[in-house]
Amino acid sequence: MSVTEEAETIVEQFNNHGAEIEQADVQSRLVELVEEYKVPLEEAVNSVESQLFEETPVAEGEYYGDSESELLEMGNLAQYGDEYWGDARVQVVELWEPNSDAVGQVGLVGDETGTAKFTAWAKSDLPTLEEGESYLLENVVTDEYRGNYSFKLNGATDVTHLDETVEVGDQSVSIDGMLVDIQDGSGLIRRCSEDDCSRTLRNGRCSEHGEVEGEFDMRIKGVIDDGQTAYDVVVGRELTEELGGISVSEAKQIAMDSLDTEVISDQLEAKLIGRYVEVEAAPIGDTHVANEISIADPSGLEDALERAEAMQAQQS
Ligand SMILES: [Zn+2]
Incomplete structure (x- = not known):
């Protein structure tokens, strides 16, 4: 989608939930992030949405509840390509020692389709994930490095602990x-x-x-x-x-x-x-x-x- 289309979508979604925001305002914020700060458009959208949650009475939960985000299959992340946004419903299989201060948590999570590596940035300040526990991770983004796919948690990610246990499929x-x-x-x-x-x-x-x-x-x-x-x-x-x-x-x-x-x-x-x-x-x-x-x-x-x-x- 273009910047204009993204801005239209944001305005429509927020105003449908009782906000009163204007296209020009949203669009100029997006343009500033993308053109001046070289932020990828999808991240810019997330960033502007976060600002708007602060500024308007719209609650994050009901907003994202409406936009139907895709549940990513952990065993098949390659099918989405690089930098694809979606949700993950997973069990934490294993946590590893981060090898950089920029990384808050790193490890392996899985769902019925298999397992995948995840990274959470320290600066995103997300709730700590525990081994063996299951979570819904909304707004995560896929990442490709040398043909290996993983996904990242970031400032736009919502972490919800699940009472049920997500089964981890065998991916041998x-x-x-x-x-x-x-x-x-x-x-x-x-x-x-x-x-x-x-x-x-x-x-x-x-x-x-x-x-x-x-x-x-x-x-x-x-x-x-x-x-x-x-x-x-x-x-x-x-x-x-x-x-x-x-x-x-x-x-x-x-x-x-x-x-x-x-x-x-x-x-x-x-x-x-x-x-x-x-x-x-x-x-x-x-x-x-x-x-x-x-x-x-x-x-x-x-x-x-x-x-x-x-x-x-x-x-x-
Ligand atoms: Zn030892």
């Missing part, structure tokens, strides 16, 4: 491709043993609790390439034990014998890089957490390797 995806990399932080790792802390230790230290005993764990942070996309995939302890054919206690013994924990990730690399795998994984933010992983057609690969070796032997 299948990835079939080649394991092309095993990244730092893979293999035998130690996690902080303090209650409610499972941060991985660096040189025996937790970033929160300092030097701690720690508990051994094993994982693979891998990259799987299906020929079109490279997926970051995290494989947890049990699946890593299965895939690597080595238990955590065996890995611990090997690491102690060689005085080096790196030896385990080296072993995993030697065994797994270049192999085709089939993964069922849940997308969490920019990464995928494996629920199932297996080597695709291992016997076929063994055959291929044997044939390759035989050919090499013939040639030499």
Whole structure:
């Protein structure tokens, strides 16, 4: 919509609810925001609406109650594109540590269609969302970064706590491709043993609790390439034990014998890089957490390797 059309809509909506505002006034406010302050039109509309809620007797609830906002499907945010405004009816699945002071809250929410990452700006001063609780988030906006979709809460967002629990649908995806990399932080790792802390230790230290005993764990942070996309995939302890054919206690013994924990990730690399795998994984933010992983057609690969070796032997 154009600035004029947006202004007309605002005037009509407010005046239908008993306000007496004028087109020229609304339009000049929008023009100032868009042209002088380079605010995107949709944000300018939200900003002017917020001003008008202060200045007129129109209540925010009844105003937005009228304009039928679309309920965004968390599992399919990509279908809306970037900067699309709508509502979200979600359960908070997980909250993450914000990596910037500008971010008030960041985490994962879900509805029946799947999950999505959300960010709430600190300056928007919104009510704090709690893990496991369900909310109606009105007036949120989608965001695209490197092909990954999330959404943002902002100053125009209304947060309503819901008494009912929004079910979070399973959104696991299948990835079939080649394991092309095993990244730092893979293999035998130690996690902080303090209650409610499972941060991985660096040189025996937790970033929160300092030097701690720690508990051994094993994982693979891998990259799987299906020929079109490279997926970051995290494989947890049990699946890593299965895939690597080595238990955590065996890995611990090997690491102690060689005085080096790196030896385990080296072993995993030697065994797994270049192999085709089939993964069922849940997308969490920019990464995928494996629920199932297996080597695709291992016997076929063994055959291929044997044939390759035989050919090499013939040639030499
Ligand atoms: Zn800790």
